[in-house]
Amino acid sequence: MLTNSIEELKGIGPKVAEKLHAIGIYQIQDLLEYFPIRYDQYEQKPLHELTHQDKVTIVGKVVHPPQISYFQRRRSRLVVTLQVDNVAVKGIIFNRPFAKDHFQPGETMTVNGKWDQHRLQITIDQYRKGTLDENSPINPIYSSKGDLKQAQIKKWIRTALQTYQSEIEEILPATYLENYKLPSRADAIKEIHFPTSFQHLKHAKRRFIYEEFLIFQLQMQQLRKNTKEQTKGNAKNIDDQEIERLIESFPFQLTAAQMKVLQEIKQDLTSPYRMNRLLQGDVGSGKTAIAMVSMYAVVKAGQQAALMVPTEILAEQHEASIREVLPDDITIMRLTSSVKGKKRKEVLEAIATGKCDILIGTHALIQDEVKFENLGYVIIDEQHRFGVKQRNTLQEKGLLADTLYMTATPIPRTLSITMYGDMDVSKIDEMPKGRQPIETYWVKPNMMNRVFAFVYEQVKQGSQAYIICPLIEESEKLDIQNALDMYQHLSLTLEGRCKVGLMHGRLPQEDKETVMREFANNEIQILVSTTVVEVGVNVPNATVMVIQDADRFGLSQLHQLRGRVGRGNKKSYCILMADPKGETGQERMQIMSETTDGFELAEKDLQLRGAGDIFGVKQSGLPEFKLADIVHDYRALETARNDAYHIIFENKLLEPEYERLKSYVENSLFSDSTLLN
Numbered sequence: 001m002l003t004n005s006i007e008e009l010k011g012i013g014p015k016v017a018e019k020l021h022a023i024g025i026y027q028i029q030d031l032l033e034y035f036p037i038r039y040d041q042y043e044q045k046p047l048h049e050l051t052h053q054d055k056v057t058i059v060g061k062v063v064h065p066p067q068i069s070y071f072q073r074r075r076s077r078l079v080v081t082l083q084v085d086n087v088a089v090k091g092i093i094f095n096r097p098f099a100k101d102h103f104q105p106g107e108t109m110t111v112n113g114k115w116d117q118h119r120l121q122i123t124i125d126q127y128r129k130g131t132l133d134e135n136s137p138i139n140p141i142y143s144s145k146g147d148l149k150q151a152q153i154k155k156w157i158r159t160a161l162q163t164y165q166s167e168i169e170e171i172l173p174a175t176y177l178e179n180y181k182l183p184s185r186a187d188a189i190k191e192i193h194f195p196t197s198f199q200h201l202k203h204a205k206r207r208f209i210y211e212e213f214l215i216f217q218l219q220m221q222q223l224r225k226n227t228k229e230q231t232k233g234n235a236k237n238i239d240d241q242e243i244e245r246l247i248e249s250f251p252f253q254l255t256a257a258q259m260k261v262l263q264e265i266k267q268d269l270t271s272p273y274r275m276n277r278l279l280q281g282d283v284g285s286g287k288t289a290i291a292m293v294s295m296y297a298v299v300k301a302g303q304q305a306a307l308m309v310p311t312e313i314l315a316e317q318h319e320a321s322i323r324e325v326l327p328d329d330i331t332i333m334r335l336t337s338s339v340k341g342k343k344r345k346e347v348l349e350a351i352a353t354g355k356c357d358i359l360i361g362t363h364a365l366i367q368d369e370v371k372f373e374n375l376g377y378v379i380i381d382e383q384h385r386f387g388v389k390q391r392n393t394l395q396e397k398g399l400l401a402d403t404l405y406m407t408a409t410p411i412p413r414t415l416s417i418t419m420y421g422d423m424d425v426s427k428i429d430e431m432p433k434g435r436q437p438i439e440t441y442w443v444k445p446n447m448m449n450r451v452f453a454f455v456y457e458q459v460k461q462g463s464q465a466y467i468i469c470p471l472i473e474e475s476e477k478l479d480i481q482n483a484l485d486m487y488q489h490l491s492l493t494l495e496g497r498c499k500v501g502l503m504h505g506r507l508p509q510e511d512k513e514t515v516m517r518e519f520a521n522n523e524i525q526i527l528v529s530t531t532v533v534e535v536g537v538n539v540p541n542a543t544v545m546v547i548q549d550a551d552r553f554g555l556s557q558l559h560q561l562r563g564r565v566g567r568g569n570k571k572s573y574c575i576l577m578a579d580p581k582g583e584t585g586q587e588r589m590q591i592m593s594e595t596t597d598g599f600e601l602a603e604k605d606l607q608l609r610g611a612g613d614i615f616g617v618k619q620s621g622l623p624e625f626k627l628a629d630i631v632h633d634y635r636a637l638e639t640a641r642n643d644a645y646h647i648i649f650e651n652k653l654l655e656p657e658y659e660r661l662k663s664y665v666e667n668s669l670f671s672d673s674t675l676l677n
């Protein structure tokens with residue numbers, strides 16, 4: 001059976017088994033599904049078509065016994081002469097004296113290495129006996145640990161295949177194989193390990209990429225369906241008139257996109273099923289208004305609401321703006337780690353007794369001591385800033401609480417269907433009226449004085465500015481030092497003309513609040529800051545964002561920073577100061593100055609940096625696929641998601657044709673990483 005221990009295989013004893021366990025192989029099927037991490041490919045070309053300095057493959061006959069010479073200590077150089085189409089080619093092998101015995105005169109050898117066209121000479125990396133036809137032109141390379149050799153891994157896989165191939169079951173229903181022209185599971189596994197041609201290998205890979213995505217998406221969709229079905233008894237009595245009155249009191253009209261999203265949220269709130277929704281909207285698109293209205297609706301329906309944000313600054317800011325908008329009879333409280341002692345006790349009690357209607361806070365909200373009386377709705381702002389675990393904990397506090405995740409970091413579609421496949425998604429795809437696109441300029445650091453002159457010009461016209469100081473990796477201290485230097489320099493230069501403020505993460509909480517309040521009230525005109533203002537901060541009168549050493553930031557982060565301006569009706573500017581040496585640095589500056597579309601930027605970021613880098617694989621709960629790549633194979637991902645959706649929601653897994661797929665999904669490895677909601 002495929003579930004047999006690998007020790008059942010000929011040649012594998014306890015010692016070898018232990019080595020295989022170290023790379024995660026326990027059963028026969030683990031061995032069969034231990035896929036190569038890459039393939040070395042050999043292509044034989046006539047000598048005159050080879051390119052100087054390229055890696056090439058040459059097949060030739062050994063002419064006479066190789067010459068070996070030693071130099072320095074333990075270094076050696078082996079010279080072999082190969083006859084290739086009546087031309088003598090010299091092959092050099094360094095530091096592998098034992099290779100001498102493998103090159104017997106008269107023997108035909110396939111060698112691979114760097115080609116020197118002028119000397120007709122090849123520096124050999126790899127060699128094998130025989131012609132290319134006898135060897136596969138595609139050589140799989142496996143990841144290995146310790147002293148496990150490639151050849152051994154290959155040998156055991158071959159043995160396993162010979163013994164067990166007939167037991168490999170197809171898990172996909174036949175219609176899928178036909179429709180997508182995919183090889184059977186058994187054939188594909190064989191081809192993956194022992195490729196017969198580039199074409200066949202490609203098909204085999206295609207099959208497993210689809211299979212991996214499908215299994216994962218089936219789990220996501222199952223989760224989604226479970227949430228919908230199992231969490232009944234959660235319907236809220238929403239009063240439309242109350243909502244309308246509140247909206248009418250706003251100083252602006254909601255955009256059509258905001259209205260549409262509110263409608264979707266209202267439907268979830270009134271439905272008996274638990275809401276599990278992701279709200280995406282570019283920076284400045286007006287997510288906070290949505291949060292306010294929906295929380296208000298829940299409170300009016302007699303339940304509590306909680307808003308979780310990533311920073312204290314943001315918590316304070318949200319509290320202030322929500323207080324301003326909602327009627328006085330709604331009790332709004334804030335809980336962060338800086339709320340201590342008597343005040344903290346008060347807040348905790350108000351939450352437990354139901355006196356507090358809306359609680360705003362940082363991750364302090366998810367501590368054990370926080371107990372709600374009747375939590376009905378949870379909003380998580382800038383959700384990508386929180387780990388999966390933190391998100392779960394808050395939700396567990398109000399067992400059936402409807403949950404809305406808001407994110408301003410536009411998540412590329414490919415990523416969002418991977419990470420949030422189990423959620424419903426709403427999108428604000430429209431900016432409030434009157435917004436002017438932010439003009440972005442990339443300038444070299446030697447323009448500093450001109451930039452400051454421009455900033456001061458804007459300040460004279462009544463606007464405000466941010467100046468973000470360099471991000472120094474892994475040293476908050478240096479970040480602060482930089483901001484401090486800049487602050488002192490500017491305060492001195494502009495003394496008597498305008499007020500400069502300083503903001504960084506290490507300031508005492510009270511000082512942070514004071515600085516932010518003064519900036520919001522235009523008592524401070526220029527705010528020098530580290531990246532702590534990156535998320536969410538809202539001061540619509542600010543029109544200039546200067547980012548020093550901008551090349552040290554990723555695109556998404558730059559976009560977030562830029563989003564701090566352009567939040568009102570005035571024309572806004574973002575100035576990136578950078579002198580990037582590398583190509584991607586320059587490319588990033590270029591892209592930033594050309595586009596203000598967050599989604600486009602996010603896609604580019606994904607391409608430039610890869611998914612793990614943006615979200616941090618562990619944090620995001622992104623599954624690790626063996627062959628599939630969510631960026632490269634996004635089409636397969638979309639197909640798989642569609643198929644999974646139909647299979648789950650039409651209950652197809654219960655049909656006999658789907659039986660094997662069903663049990664495979666239930667036993668699959670992704671289970672751990674799907675606890676996203």
Ligand code: ADP
Pocket residue numbers: 252253254255258281282283284285286287288289408432433536538540567
């Ligand atoms: P974000 O989506 O980045 O959280 P906010 O909710 O902070 O955006 O909104 C950005 C700014 O736009 C705020 O000053 C807010 O008052 C304002 N705003 C929100 N909705 C509208 C609208 N429909 N029309 C005009 N201004 C709006």
Ligand code: MG
Pocket residue numbers: 287288381408536
């Ligand atoms: Mg926001």
